[in-house]
Amino acid sequence: MNLSSAIFECSAPDLAACPDESLPEFAFIGRSNVGKSSLLNTLAGVERLARVSPTPGFTKLINFFSMGKTWRLVDLPGYGYAEGSRKHVSQFNRAAANYLKHRPNLCCIFLLVDSGLEPQPIDLEFVQWLARHALPFVIVFTKTDRGTPEQIQTNITAFTERIAGWFTQLPEIFQCSSATGHGRSELLGVIGKIVDAGPAATEPVSPPAPLPPEIEPPFSLKVHASRVREKDATAKKKLKAARPW
Ligand SMILES: Nc1nc2c(ncn2[C@@H]2O[C@H](COP(=O)(O)OP(=O)(O)OP(=O)(O)O)[C@@H](O)[C@H]2O)c(=O)[nH]1
Numbered sequence: 001m002n003l004s005s006a007i008f009e010c011s012a013p014d015l016a017a018c019p020d021e022s023l024p025e026f027a028f029i030g031r032s033n034v035g036k037s038s039l040l041n042t043l044a045g046v047e048r049l050a051r052v053s054p055t056p057g058f059t060k061l062i063n064f065f066s067m068g069k070t071w072r073l074v075d076l077p078g079y080g081y082a083e084g085s086r087k088h089v090s091q092f093n094r095a096a097a098n099y100l101k102h103r104p105n106l107c108c109i110f111l112l113v114d115s116g117l118e119p120q121p122i123d124l125e126f127v128q129w130l131a132r133h134a135l136p137f138v139i140v141f142t143k144t145d146r147g148t149p150e151q152i153q154t155n156i157t158a159f160t161e162r163i164a165g166w167f168t169q170l171p172e173i174f175q176c177s178s179a180t181g182h183g184r185s186e187l188l189g190v191i192g193k194i195v196d197a198g199p200a201a202t203e204p205v206s207p208p209a210p211l212p213p214e215i216e217p218p219f220s221l222k223v224h225a226s227r228v229r230e231k232d233a234t235a236k237k238k239l240k241a242a243r244p245w
Protein backbone atom coordinates (compact mmCIF):
# COMPACT_ATOMS: atom_id res chain seq x y z
CA MET A 1 0.00 0.00 0.00
CA ASN A 2 1.33 3.40 -1.00
CA LEU A 3 1.84 5.67 2.01
CA SER A 4 4.24 8.00 0.29
CA SER A 5 3.43 11.46 -1.01
CA ALA A 6 0.47 12.27 1.18
CA ILE A 7 -0.79 15.59 -0.12
CA PHE A 8 -3.71 17.89 0.47
CA GLU A 9 -5.94 17.69 -2.59
CA CYS A 10 -8.90 20.02 -1.98
CA SER A 11 -11.61 21.17 0.38
CA ALA A 12 -15.25 20.79 -0.61
CA PRO A 13 -18.13 22.69 0.97
CA ASP A 14 -20.63 20.12 -0.28
CA LEU A 15 -20.99 16.85 -2.18
CA ALA A 16 -21.18 18.53 -5.59
CA ALA A 17 -17.77 20.12 -5.05
CA CYS A 18 -16.02 16.85 -4.14
CA PRO A 19 -13.24 15.66 -6.50
CA ASP A 20 -13.66 12.87 -9.06
CA GLU A 21 -14.78 9.47 -7.81
CA SER A 22 -11.86 7.51 -9.25
CA LEU A 23 -10.00 6.68 -6.00
CA PRO A 24 -11.05 4.60 -2.97
CA GLU A 25 -11.81 6.88 -0.01
CA PHE A 26 -11.65 6.39 3.75
CA ALA A 27 -13.40 9.00 5.87
CA PHE A 28 -13.13 10.07 9.51
CA ILE A 29 -16.23 11.09 11.40
CA GLY A 30 -17.05 11.53 15.09
CA ARG A 31 -17.78 14.14 17.71
CA SER A 32 -15.96 17.46 17.37
CA ASN A 33 -12.58 17.26 19.10
CA VAL A 34 -12.52 13.44 19.20
CA GLY A 35 -9.27 13.41 17.21
CA LYS A 36 -10.27 12.90 13.54
CA SER A 37 -7.73 15.26 12.00
CA SER A 38 -5.02 13.99 14.35
CA LEU A 39 -5.68 10.38 13.41
CA LEU A 40 -5.59 11.27 9.72
CA ASN A 41 -2.11 12.77 10.23
CA THR A 42 -1.00 9.74 12.22
CA LEU A 43 -2.11 7.30 9.52
CA ALA A 44 -0.59 9.43 6.76
CA GLY A 45 2.62 9.76 8.78
CA VAL A 46 2.70 13.50 8.15
CA GLU A 47 2.46 16.06 10.95
CA ARG A 48 0.14 18.99 10.27
CA LEU A 49 -1.24 17.55 7.02
CA ALA A 50 -4.76 18.13 8.34
CA ARG A 51 -5.12 20.99 10.78
CA VAL A 52 -5.58 20.02 14.43
CA SER A 53 -6.97 22.26 17.16
CA PRO A 54 -8.12 22.01 20.78
CA THR A 55 -11.13 24.15 19.74
CA PRO A 56 -14.15 21.95 18.95
CA GLY A 57 -15.74 22.43 15.53
CA PHE A 58 -12.42 23.32 13.91
CA THR A 59 -12.77 21.27 10.70
CA LYS A 60 -15.62 22.85 8.75
CA LEU A 61 -15.29 21.47 5.22
CA ILE A 62 -14.83 18.07 3.60
CA ASN A 63 -11.04 17.83 3.19
CA PHE A 64 -9.45 15.39 0.75
CA PHE A 65 -5.90 14.07 1.08
CA SER A 66 -4.44 12.00 -1.70
CA MET A 67 -2.10 9.16 -0.78
CA GLY A 68 0.34 8.50 -3.62
CA LYS A 69 -2.52 9.41 -5.95
CA THR A 70 -3.97 5.92 -5.41
CA TRP A 71 -6.37 6.40 -2.49
CA ARG A 72 -7.68 9.19 -0.28
CA LEU A 73 -8.18 10.01 3.36
CA VAL A 74 -11.12 12.32 3.97
CA ASP A 75 -11.40 14.57 7.02
CA LEU A 76 -14.96 15.61 7.86
CA PRO A 77 -16.49 18.21 10.16
CA GLY A 78 -17.50 16.62 13.46
CA TYR A 79 -20.93 16.49 15.04
CA GLY A 80 -22.13 17.58 18.47
CA TYR A 81 -20.99 21.14 18.24
CA ALA A 82 -22.37 24.23 16.55
CA GLU A 83 -21.08 27.76 16.73
CA GLY A 84 -22.79 30.81 18.14
CA SER A 85 -26.07 30.59 19.94
CA ARG A 86 -26.49 26.87 19.18
CA LYS A 87 -23.45 25.83 21.17
CA HIS A 88 -22.94 22.16 22.02
CA VAL A 89 -26.13 20.91 20.45
CA SER A 90 -26.62 17.63 18.64
CA GLN A 91 -26.25 18.89 15.13
CA PHE A 92 -24.51 17.35 12.19
CA ASN A 93 -23.20 19.08 9.10
CA ARG A 94 -25.46 18.41 6.11
CA ALA A 95 -22.58 18.36 3.66
CA ALA A 96 -20.85 15.64 5.71
CA ALA A 97 -24.12 13.66 5.90
CA ASN A 98 -24.58 13.88 2.14
CA TYR A 99 -20.99 12.88 1.53
CA LEU A 100 -21.36 9.80 3.74
CA LYS A 101 -24.69 8.77 2.22
CA HIS A 102 -24.00 9.40 -1.46
CA ARG A 103 -20.29 9.05 -2.21
CA PRO A 104 -19.98 5.89 -4.34
CA ASN A 105 -16.20 5.44 -3.85
CA LEU A 106 -16.36 5.73 -0.06
CA CYS A 107 -14.99 2.34 1.00
CA CYS A 108 -14.99 2.57 4.77
CA ILE A 109 -15.97 5.11 7.44
CA PHE A 110 -13.91 5.36 10.61
CA LEU A 111 -16.33 6.40 13.35
CA LEU A 112 -14.20 7.85 16.14
CA VAL A 113 -15.35 7.67 19.77
CA ASP A 114 -13.46 9.05 22.79
CA SER A 115 -12.17 6.06 24.78
CA GLY A 116 -12.12 8.16 27.96
CA LEU A 117 -15.88 8.66 28.09
CA GLU A 118 -18.77 6.38 28.94
CA PRO A 119 -21.21 5.95 26.03
CA GLN A 120 -22.47 9.35 24.89
CA PRO A 121 -26.02 9.58 23.48
CA ILE A 122 -24.86 11.46 20.39
CA ASP A 123 -22.31 8.76 19.47
CA LEU A 124 -24.92 6.06 19.99
CA GLU A 125 -27.33 7.99 17.77
CA PHE A 126 -24.67 8.27 15.14
CA VAL A 127 -24.13 4.51 15.13
CA GLN A 128 -27.87 4.18 14.51
CA TRP A 129 -27.67 6.69 11.69
CA LEU A 130 -24.87 4.73 10.00
CA ALA A 131 -26.75 1.48 10.45
CA ARG A 132 -29.98 2.97 9.16
CA HIS A 133 -28.23 4.07 5.98
CA ALA A 134 -26.39 0.73 5.66
CA LEU A 135 -23.02 2.47 5.51
CA PRO A 136 -19.74 0.56 5.85
CA PHE A 137 -18.01 1.57 9.08
CA VAL A 138 -15.68 0.50 11.88
CA ILE A 139 -15.52 2.08 15.34
CA VAL A 140 -12.22 3.54 16.55
CA PHE A 141 -11.80 4.45 20.23
CA THR A 142 -9.39 7.38 20.36
CA LYS A 143 -6.95 8.97 22.83
CA THR A 144 -6.05 5.71 24.56
CA ASP A 145 -2.91 7.39 25.97
CA ARG A 146 -5.18 9.32 28.34
CA GLY A 147 -6.68 6.44 30.32
CA THR A 148 -5.74 3.15 31.92
CA PRO A 149 -6.39 -0.01 29.88
CA GLU A 150 -9.03 -0.97 32.46
CA GLN A 151 -10.94 2.32 32.16
CA ILE A 152 -10.78 2.18 28.39
CA GLN A 153 -11.98 -1.44 28.27
CA THR A 154 -14.86 -0.58 30.60
CA ASN A 155 -15.97 2.23 28.28
CA ILE A 156 -15.60 0.10 25.16
CA THR A 157 -17.55 -2.77 26.72
CA ALA A 158 -20.33 -0.40 27.83
CA PHE A 159 -20.51 1.11 24.32
CA THR A 160 -20.57 -2.31 22.65
CA GLU A 161 -23.34 -3.48 24.98
CA ARG A 162 -25.43 -0.43 24.10
CA ILE A 163 -25.19 -1.01 20.34
CA ALA A 164 -25.19 -4.82 20.30
CA GLY A 165 -28.99 -5.05 20.10
CA TRP A 166 -29.04 -3.02 16.89
CA PHE A 167 -26.93 -5.41 14.81
CA THR A 168 -26.90 -9.05 13.88
CA GLN A 169 -23.21 -8.54 13.13
CA LEU A 170 -21.31 -5.93 15.15
CA PRO A 171 -18.99 -3.43 13.45
CA GLU A 172 -15.27 -4.03 13.93
CA ILE A 173 -13.73 -2.20 16.89
CA PHE A 174 -10.26 -0.65 17.15
CA GLN A 175 -8.31 1.49 19.61
CA CYS A 176 -5.86 4.24 18.78
CA SER A 177 -3.78 7.10 20.10
CA SER A 178 -2.38 9.77 17.86
CA ALA A 179 -0.04 10.72 20.68
CA THR A 180 1.67 7.30 20.80
CA GLY A 181 0.80 5.74 17.44
CA HIS A 182 -1.16 2.97 19.18
CA GLY A 183 -3.43 1.23 16.68
CA ARG A 184 -1.88 2.78 13.57
CA SER A 185 -0.83 -0.50 11.96
CA GLU A 186 -4.23 -2.13 12.60
CA LEU A 187 -6.08 0.78 10.98
CA LEU A 188 -3.69 0.87 8.05
CA GLY A 189 -4.38 -2.85 7.76
CA VAL A 190 -8.10 -2.13 7.26
CA ILE A 191 -7.27 0.32 4.48
CA GLY A 192 -4.55 -1.85 2.97
CA LYS A 193 -6.84 -4.85 2.61
CA ILE A 194 -9.24 -2.78 0.51
CA VAL A 195 -6.68 -0.80 -1.49
CA ASP A 196 -4.50 -3.81 -2.24
CA ALA A 197 -7.51 -5.69 -3.56
CA GLY A 198 -7.29 -3.46 -6.64
CA PRO A 199 -9.90 -1.71 -8.75
CA ALA A 200 -12.78 -3.64 -7.21
CA ALA A 201 -11.89 -1.80 -3.99
CA THR A 202 -13.70 1.25 -5.24
CA GLU A 203 -16.82 -0.66 -4.25
CA PRO A 204 -17.57 -0.03 -0.56
CA VAL A 205 -16.95 -2.91 1.86
CA SER A 206 -20.06 -4.57 3.28
CA PRO A 207 -21.62 -2.65 6.14
CA PRO A 208 -22.18 -4.39 9.48
CA ALA A 209 -25.54 -6.14 9.39
CA PRO A 210 -28.12 -4.10 11.30
CA LEU A 211 -31.46 -5.34 12.58
CA PRO A 212 -34.47 -4.55 10.39
CA PRO A 213 -35.41 -0.84 10.68
CA GLU A 214 -38.74 -1.50 12.37
CA ILE A 215 -37.02 -2.82 15.50
CA GLU A 216 -34.34 -0.14 15.72
CA PRO A 217 -34.83 2.38 18.50
CA PRO A 218 -36.24 5.78 17.46
CA PHE A 219 -33.70 7.91 15.67
CA SER A 220 -33.32 11.63 16.26
CA LEU A 221 -29.94 12.92 15.05
CA LYS A 222 -30.56 16.36 13.61
CA VAL A 223 -28.80 17.50 10.49
CA HIS A 224 -28.19 21.19 10.01
CA ALA A 225 -27.34 22.98 6.80
CA SER A 226 -23.69 23.91 6.56
CA ARG A 227 -23.18 27.65 6.46
CA VAL A 228 -20.60 27.22 3.73
CA ARG A 229 -23.14 25.39 1.57
CA GLU A 230 -25.26 28.49 1.46
CA LYS A 231 -22.49 30.64 0.05
CA ASP A 232 -22.24 31.42 -3.65
CA ALA A 233 -20.05 29.79 -6.29
CA THR A 234 -17.35 32.46 -6.01
CA ALA A 235 -16.93 31.76 -2.34
CA LYS A 236 -16.62 28.04 -3.13
CA LYS A 237 -13.76 28.69 -5.56
CA LYS A 238 -11.90 30.79 -3.00
CA LEU A 239 -12.34 28.10 -0.38
CA LYS A 240 -10.94 25.42 -2.66
CA ALA A 241 -7.93 27.50 -3.55
CA ALA A 242 -6.96 28.61 -0.08
CA ARG A 243 -6.96 25.43 2.02
CA PRO A 244 -9.24 27.10 4.52
CA TRP A 245 -10.27 24.39 7.04
N1 LIG B 1 -3.76 13.01 24.28
C1 LIG B 1 -4.25 12.94 23.04
N2 LIG B 1 -4.74 14.07 22.48
C2 LIG B 1 -5.25 13.97 21.23
C3 LIG B 1 -5.25 12.75 20.51
N3 LIG B 1 -5.83 12.96 19.31
C4 LIG B 1 -6.16 14.27 19.28
N4 LIG B 1 -5.81 14.88 20.42
C5 LIG B 1 -6.02 16.29 20.76
O1 LIG B 1 -7.43 16.56 20.72
C6 LIG B 1 -7.68 17.85 20.18
C7 LIG B 1 -8.61 17.73 18.99
O2 LIG B 1 -7.95 17.04 17.95
P1 LIG B 1 -8.42 17.13 16.44
O3 LIG B 1 -7.66 16.08 15.70
O4 LIG B 1 -8.35 18.51 15.94
O5 LIG B 1 -9.94 16.69 16.59
P2 LIG B 1 -11.09 16.69 15.48
O6 LIG B 1 -11.95 15.51 15.77
O7 LIG B 1 -10.50 16.78 14.13
O8 LIG B 1 -11.90 18.02 15.85
P3 LIG B 1 -12.88 18.92 14.93
O9 LIG B 1 -12.16 19.22 13.64
O10 LIG B 1 -13.10 20.13 15.76
O11 LIG B 1 -14.13 18.13 14.72
C8 LIG B 1 -6.31 18.45 19.84
O12 LIG B 1 -5.90 19.26 20.92
C9 LIG B 1 -5.42 17.22 19.71
O13 LIG B 1 -4.05 17.49 20.00
C10 LIG B 1 -4.69 11.57 21.14
O14 LIG B 1 -4.65 10.47 20.59
N5 LIG B 1 -4.21 11.75 22.40
Ligand SMILES: [Mg+2]
Binds near residue numbers: 037058075
Ligand atom coordinates in the same frame (compact mmCIF):
# COMPACT_ATOMS: atom_id res chain seq x y z
MG1 LIG C 1 -10.72 18.19 12.65
